[in-house]
Amino acid sequence: MECRVLSVQSHVVRGYVGNKSASFPLQVLGFEVDSINSVQFSNHTGYEHWRGQVLNADELQSLYEGIKLNQLTHYDYILTGYSRDESFLQRIVEIIQELRSKNPKLVYVCDPVMGDHGSMYVPEVLLPVYKEKVLPIADILTPNQFEAELLTGKKITSEEEALEVMSLLHDAGPHTVVITSSDLPSPRGQDYLVALGSQRRGGCVQRVRMDIPREDAVFVGTGDLFAALLLAWTHTHPEDLKTACEKTVSTMQHVIKRTMEHAHSVCAGGRPGAAELELRMIQSKNDIEQPDITIRAQSI
Template sequence: MKILSVQSSVAYGHVGNSAATFPLQRLGHEVWPVVTVHFSNHTGYGAWRGPLLAPSDVADVITGIGEREVTGPDGKPVSVLATADAVLSGYQGAEDVGAVILDAVARVKELNPAAVYCCDPVMGDVGRGMFVRPGIPEYMRDHVVPHADILTPNHFELDFLTDRTTHTEAEVLDAVDAVRDRGPRDVLVTSVITDETPAGTLEVLAVSDDGAWAVQTPQLPIAPNGCGDLTSALYLAHLLTTRSPQLALERTTSSVFSVLEATIAAGTREIQLIGAQASIANPPERFQARQLR
């Protein structure tokens, strides 16, 4: 599988493309990483260095990829973008960057109608509120989400996208259905904690045309940066290769949980993608999904 991934990049640590590219490659997929920023480290440290790329520069890189050609099924040259199976995006720091990503999605789908767009609508989280600049959440809700085929919000972001507060599993499913009515057919909701969730646990829900499933995991005492980027990349890969939301959910949660365990064992702030790579390449059978409908 070939994936065009448009996200941030850091030299030290693992967020954005620095969290998504290696796991996708470890699963055997070709990744074309296009970076929107190239920072020394993620901004959670409070200090960083490096450039924020202009939207026109990001667009130029994608245009350059599209200018490369390979031999198509009929023996004639085609743009390599015609061979892309998916476009993946995460944090979008400005509306102009979002527009570039949507344009790339449109170009890829024009060349390959079977390609899908997986969007992680990074905006905020419980306890932190919105951590993107004003205007981005509304742009994500009104312009980006309707174009996504696969959407991977956390519980907080799902509530914002649907203008509601969900307290039960049934309410979360209703909110997911409201999002799906606007475009995305496959939705993965992370960090789900409702009034019904047992203490010390959290859930991840996967919903598609085929049904809905949930995996419940222990709530570990860390919340490092980059886990959402890792989760989106793994779910996209497993969903497209297995065509089963249930299997994709089970494999994704098992791998991410293993990475978090390795991070705790190492006592580091950065997620241990390299140390836990065996659990990425071969997800352990740790969690069995519960079918909700």
């Protein structure tokens, strides 16, 4: 049967971030994707210059009303990412609740985009909305380490503390939590990031850990790609978090490796900039469809 996703994220004219990063892989994997763009920018803000517009809560409601008037509001999944306005995020919550009243099986995948490396890049007023309104209705959550710490008020300095934080997030609502990246020490050395996943369903708990090679570059749009891929692979493997995470992270590695190879080929020994490091998404179509598993998850 047709599986339809409503994705509410940022949009850029050039490059891959937000909906541009999430829609293509979901479509390649067989999902119909309806997109609402929380912002529309010329390019991501890592460039020297950018221009664009921000959608407000009333404009979001107007778009939703148009869908509703045509009776087009049956969705299997909701995917949300970047939002920088409190009323906009509140309106998203109201829309999800209304959609879920029409389809109780609707799955909400939330990427709580708030910050990284100890700093918030959205207004702090969004944090209580995420904690009090978003978490209770979310099914799948994909924070980075900093965002997981913000949502729970707990610092993560060890694997045990990470597991405790994920347990607290389960208690708040989501049955599946994946901390997409952390600075926890890896037995494989400093050149690796650590990702951790936890799923609590039907009285059973699955927990996994992945050690991921760290690249000496700054990528934009990878978090949006991760959330979209996890949506797709948990749909295929709803009771097998290990396999879903392996396919998600391995696909990410294929895309990042291809991006780095391209960046170095066009920079002729120089350091790649924002334009050279745009994700090579189209060129990775085959890897998205049938990922070769290069990153194995360990059950913990």
